[in-house]
Amino acid sequence: MWRDPNKALAQSGPYLRSGDIRMRVAVIGAGYVGLVSGVCLADFGHQVTCIDKDSRRIAALKRGEIPIFEPGLDALVEANVRHGRLAFAADLSAVAEADAVFIAVGTPSRRGDGHADLSFVYDAVKEITPLLAGTAILVTKSTVPVGTGDEIERIVRARRPNTDIAVVSNPEFLREGTAINDFNHPDRVVIGSDDARARAVLAAIYRPLLDAAPFVHVGRRTAELIKYAANAFLATKISFINEIADLCECVGGDVEDVARGIGLDERIGPKFLRAGPGIGGSCLPKDGLALIKTAHDYGMQLRLIETVCAVNEARKHAMAGKVAAALDGAVGGKTIGVLGLTFKADTDDTRDSPSLALIAGLQDRGATVRAYDPAGMEQAKLSLTAVDYCNDPYAAAEGADALVIATEWQQFRTLDLPRLKRAMAQPLIVDLRNIYDIEAMKRADFRYVALGRSGQATIPVQIPRQRLRAMTA
Numbered sequence: 001m002w003r004d005p006n007k008a009l010a011q012s013g014p015y016l017r018s019g020d021i022r023m024r025v026a027v028i029g030a031g032y033v034g035l036v037s038g039v040c041l042a043d044f045g046h047q048v049t050c051i052d053k054d055s056r057r058i059a060a061l062k063r064g065e066i067p068i069f070e071p072g073l074d075a076l077v078e079a080n081v082r083h084g085r086l087a088f089a090a091d092l093s094a095v096a097e098a099d100a101v102f103i104a105v106g107t108p109s110r111r112g113d114g115h116a117d118l119s120f121v122y123d124a125v126k127e128i129t130p131l132l133a134g135t136a137i138l139v140t141k142s143t144v145p146v147g148t149g150d151e152i153e154r155i156v157r158a159r160r161p162n163t164d165i166a167v168v169s170n171p172e173f174l175r176e177g178t179a180i181n182d183f184n185h186p187d188r189v190v191i192g193s194d195d196a197r198a199r200a201v202l203a204a205i206y207r208p209l210l211d212a213a214p215f216v217h218v219g220r221r222t223a224e225l226i227k228y229a230a231n232a233f234l235a236t237k238i239s240f241i242n243e244i245a246d247l248c249e250c251v252g253g254d255v256e257d258v259a260r261g262i263g264l265d266e267r268i269g270p271k272f273l274r275a276g277p278g279i280g281g282s283c284l285p286k287d288g289l290a291l292i293k294t295a296h297d298y299g300m301q302l303r304l305i306e307t308v309c310a311v312n313e314a315r316k317h318a319m320a321g322k323v324a325a326a327l328d329g330a331v332g333g334k335t336i337g338v339l340g341l342t343f344k345a346d347t348d349d350t351r352d353s354p355s356l357a358l359i360a361g362l363q364d365r366g367a368t369v370r371a372y373d374p375a376g377m378e379q380a381k382l383s384l385t386a387v388d389y390c391n392d393p394y395a396a397a398e399g400a401d402a403l404v405i406a407t408e409w410q411q412f413r414t415l416d417l418p419r420l421k422r423a424m425a426q427p428l429i430v431d432l433r434n435i436y437d438i439e440a441m442k443r444a445d446f447r448y449v450a451l452g453r454s455g456q457a458t459i460p461v462q463i464p465r466q467r468l469r470a471m472t473a
Ligand code: NAD
Pocket: 028, 029, 030, 031, 032, 033, 034, 051, 052, 053, 054, 057, 104, 105, 106, 107, 120, 123, 124, 127, 141, 142, 143, 144, 172, 173, 174, 175, 176, 282, 283
């Protein structure tokens, strides 16, 4: 029976602010988004079951082992399991009881054409549709192209014609590494639905955030597009400052100062203005490609975003050349230490990480690579072979002709420089995250190569025309 959330909200007490309206929620997919969303919704007071078809993942979760690295997640899972609000399952039975079912399965790039691979989403929908309560709300949290909600609705209506099941888009904006804080303190909650009942249920589920964040109620297609537009904008901003970093190297400017100088302009803002080795991760690169493909489907071209994607991809591959340039053009036969394999700090996620392109490029040029990452080595081992994986940064520096800082992990900011120098064959640090002070490096007697800071060699980033043509075809 559907419970009126507004009525229940009116009776809610101050404790959880979701008061009496503890919703029964099922989350399909217990990955970075599903697990974090599930545990945070349980922490709001709802009764949540996180479901994943990976039974080993579920068995680990039931043993209290967290399959992903996300600061604070273990304690939050433990507390909510202990309070009986959070459960894990490899089967779908909890779906039948759920007021709302969130879909949080992966939507990777489809091999070959860059379209979002929606097979996981559609498979999940087909699996759960026969089990859904007749008034359930089906919520897409996965990042899906415009129109996916319409197709989900078509699948549901074809199988369950005489029900009130509503299909809602509720894109997720959390960032790995700060995911719990992001979920609990979002800049906005986007709810894409024209269905008043669905909106009310979502409002009830997100009740603890009602005072804290703007709720953006829009149509479903618009909600789907908001997520892609946000990621495309962020990718554009980073690519912009990366290009300015390259220009700084040519003209003798300092990109850190330029970023500060423009970021203080409120219209621009200081965030996402850190020069780096290119954007990685499981979202921004693949979502850019998917947006381009969506535009193609409608007969239009997103020239700006196409260029951003191409420039970013080229940049990741240009980084090995930058390291080679710092070693007088050649790394063949040299040993390179790489610190950081994940696409950013505070995650174990190496999907599309610039480090992978960097290491492959170094190996292609004949270098031996020693690498260390605080959390990402297991994932990296799945795609990078012939790397000497080390137990700490100093072991990675052992005998190295250059040490590359590829990820901005906190522990890489406070390295014991004299110890590093003793370990290395020559004192050269290539800092692709600009986390060190140039003067401190000089004092420690290191040759220090960073991005877009005064006095650095120029490594122009070339957009491979073939790739650009393929993307714009
Ligand atoms: P993930 O790969 O970490 O997790 C997906 C999980 O879904 C896996 O554990 C997989 O086993 C499970 N799964 C797949 N099909 C299933 C099915 N039919 N039934 C049950 N479980 C199933 O993915 P993720 O990084 O959490 O991303 C999920 C979605 O959220 C993607 O669309 C992504 O673009 C989006 N997103 C990700 C982030 C992020 O930072 N990772 C942020 C915002 C949005």
